[in-house]
Amino acid sequence: MPVLKADFAACQGYANCVDAAPTVYDIDDDGIVVLLRETITDEERPRIEEAARSCPVSALTIEDE
Amino acid sequence: MSRTVVVIGSSIGGVRTAQALRSEGFDGRVVLVGEESAMPYDKPPLSKQVLAGQWTPDRTELLSAEAAQRERIELRLGVAATRLDIAAKQVHLADGTRIDYDNAVIATGASARPSPWRPGSGVHVVRSLDDSLALRADLLRDGPVVVVGGGFIGAEAAATARGLGHEVTVVDPMPTPIGRVVGPEIGQYFTELHHRHGVTTRFGTGVEGIEGTAGDLRVRLTDGTELAAATVVVGIGAVPNDEWLADSGLPIENGVMCDEFCRALDAHDVFAIGDVARWYHPGHREYVRVEHWTNAVEQGVCAAHNIARPDDLRSYRPVEYVWSDQYDWKVQIVGRPTRGTRHEVVGGLTGVKPRAAVLYTDEDGHLLGVVTVNWPKALVQCRRLVTDHASFDEALERVTTLDASSPPRPPRPAVPAAPEALPAAPAAGGDHG
Ligand SMILES: Cc1cc2nc3c(=O)[nH]c(=O)nc-3n(C[C@H](O)[C@H](O)[C@H](O)COP(=O)(O)OP(=O)(O)OC[C@H]3O[C@@H](n4cnc5c(N)ncnc54)[C@H](O)[C@@H]3O)c2cc1C
Ligand code: SF4
Numbered sequence: 001m002p003v004l005k006a007d008f009a010a011c012q013g014y015a016n017c018v019d020a021a022p023t024v025y026d027i028d029d030d031g032i033v034v035l036l037r038e039t040i041t042d043e044e045r046p047r048i049e050e051a052a053r054s055c056p057v058s059a060l061t062i063e064d065e
Numbered sequence: 066m067s068r069t070v071v072v073i074g075s076s077i078g079g080v081r082t083a084q085a086l087r088s089e090g091f092d093g094r095v096v097l098v099g100e101e102s103a104m105p106y107d108k109p110p111l112s113k114q115v116l117a118g119q120w121t122p123d124r125t126e127l128l129s130a131e132a133a134q135r136e137r138i139e140l141r142l143g144v145a146a147t148r149l150d151i152a153a154k155q156v157h158l159a160d161g162t163r164i165d166y167d168n169a170v171i172a173t174g175a176s177a178r179p180s181p182w183r184p185g186s187g188v189h190v191v192r193s194l195d196d197s198l199a200l201r202a203d204l205l206r207d208g209p210v211v212v213v214g215g216g217f218i219g220a221e222a223a224a225t226a227r228g229l230g231h232e233v234t235v236v237d238p239m240p241t242p243i244g245r246v247v248g249p250e251i252g253q254y255f256t257e258l259h260h261r262h263g264v265t266t267r268f269g270t271g272v273e274g275i276e277g278t279a280g281d282l283r284v285r286l287t288d289g290t291e292l293a294a295a296t297v298v299v300g301i302g303a304v305p306n307d308e309w310l311a312d313s314g315l316p317i318e319n320g321v322m323c324d325e326f327c328r329a330l331d332a333h334d335v336f337a338i339g340d341v342a343r344w345y346h347p348g349h350r351e352y353v354r355v356e357h358w359t360n361a362v363e364q365g366v367c368a369a370h371n372i373a374r375p376d377d378l379r380s381y382r383p384v385e386y387v388w389s390d391q392y393d394w395k396v397q398i399v400g401r402p403t404r405g406t407r408h409e410v411v412g413g414l415t416g417v418k419p420r421a422a423v424l425y426t427d428e429d430g431h432l433l434g435v436v437t438v439n440w441p442k443a444l445v446q447c448r449r450l451v452t453d454h455a456s457f458d459e460a461l462e463r464v465t466t467l468d469a470s471s472p473p474r475p476p477r478p479a480v481p482a483a484p485e486a487l488p489a490a491p492a493a494g495g496d497h498g
Binding site for chain 2 (some may be wrong): 001012013014015016018019026027028029031046049050053056
């Protein structure tokens with residue numbers, strides 16, 4: 001199952017990910033990304049991949065486990 | 066039969082379009098053409114982390130050779146497209162070759178508006194990686210810096226130059242330069258932001274001429290005064306890279322004219338996205354061109370979808386979003402603030418690292434746009450509210466509630482004593498400008 005990863009130190013709170021995929025990404029009070037789930041399904045992957053690629057600092061990745 | 070998509074322009078818009086074609090299930094050939102020979106790189110850090118020397122240029126890479134191979138994106142870098150033949154469906158390249166396409170995506174972006182003042186040396190624009198590195202080399206030498214233009218690029222360059230220890234003056238003919246985006250009243254706080262960081266501003270004053278050479282420049286202003294400068298940065302806007310399409314027959318009006326599906330008017334197999342595209346925004350009911358990073362990505366995804374799924378055309382009606390890092394301000398702007406006639410501030414815009422959201426409305430009481438400073442959480446909420454056409458009153462109430470429920474925290478120390486103990490601290494970046 002594809003696994004969501006985030007580089008919390010790189011995240012700058014630009015929030016593009018939250019806008020593109022609000023069911024898996026959110027942002028905390030400090031403006032740092034929060035992963036709402038650990039894994040996603042293969043069907044969701046293309047949509048979440050596009051959300052991850054909308055991060056201006058490439059903080060988000062999806063890995064195969 | 067396998068189709069070929071040729072994407073012209075290899076920066077954020079072009080790269081994300083090529084990748085999105087694969088995510089959307091397009092199985093044909095994808096060719097990415099780029100004028101610059103460097104591997105595709107990203108631009109926002111060029112006036113921030115790269116200029117400040119906090120990031121090495123390789124951190125701006127958008128697509129590695131391995132990733133391109135994995136996603137079956139054929140790279141044709143270091144060669145400009147010179148012509149688009151829409152009848153023969155071919156892209157002509159500077160090396161004389163021609164590529165046949167079924168769909169072409171124009172993603173050639175924009176160039177910095179060239180400086181009208183050209184002394185011997187020492188005057189810089191910031192658009193490409195080479196520009197940023199050349200400016201940085203000059204900034205490593207001592208001497209005052211004059212920045213012409215107080216927009217995003219100018220303000221960021223000023224903040225970065227100041228962070229490197231230079232005496233900096235920003236000159237702009239507008240009374241409050243960022244006023245075009247946030248309105249004159251809120252623009253005033255941006256002027257104060259410069260002053261708080263020891264940068265001099267000469268707003269409401271134009272430049273008449275620049276003489277001398279790097280290290281010894283004189284900037285003559287319209288009020289008759291003269292500023293000495295070692296280095297001058299000119300950030301006076303961008304012009305779309307559409308001149309190579311002049312004889313293509315495509316309608317061009319300060320950008321490639323497109324319909325709401327990102328397709329060129331009169332040539333539906335050609336798409337344009339990013340800084341170079343002027344398209345019909347069905348929500349705004351007018352043609353717009355947007356020079357924001359997120360727009361290039363989202364429009365690329367929309368074009369890719371419409372190419373991969375012509376049976377399911379999606380119209381492109383984004384809510385504008387742009388960020389800018391200036392000194393200790395992380396500024397985020399959503400929607401179209403200056404279309405408003407009235408605004409309300411939640412939080413504060415003064416002092417060290419303030420936190421605020423400014424909401425803009427029109428006579429009808431709609432929320433038109435929001436400017437946030439150091440408050441990503443409010444930005445997320447406001448982006449949704451603008452998207453949902455929320456009323457101004459409802460939005461104001463929500464943001465006020467958010468403000469009460471999570472009071473601002475004390476600013477983080479500029480240099481954390483033990484970085485490993487603070488995993489959530491932002492990476493060294495725009496905070497220091
Ligand atoms: C210094 C700087 C800082 C910025 N900071 C921010 C920010 O903080 N936030 C934000 O939202 N936006 C920011 N922007 C704006 C954002 O970077 C642009 O909106 C974005 O780069 C547009 O992407 P694009 O792919 O449409 O065009 P571009 O990035 O301009 O890329 C176009 C590409 O096409 C190539 N090209 C041009 N002509 C040809 C040709 N004939 N043949 C082949 N290739 C060609 C160019 O070499 C270039 O690689 C910044 C821009 C700059 C310059
Ligand atoms: S888009 Fe990137 S920088 Fe922005 S909140 Fe998401 S992970 Fe952080």
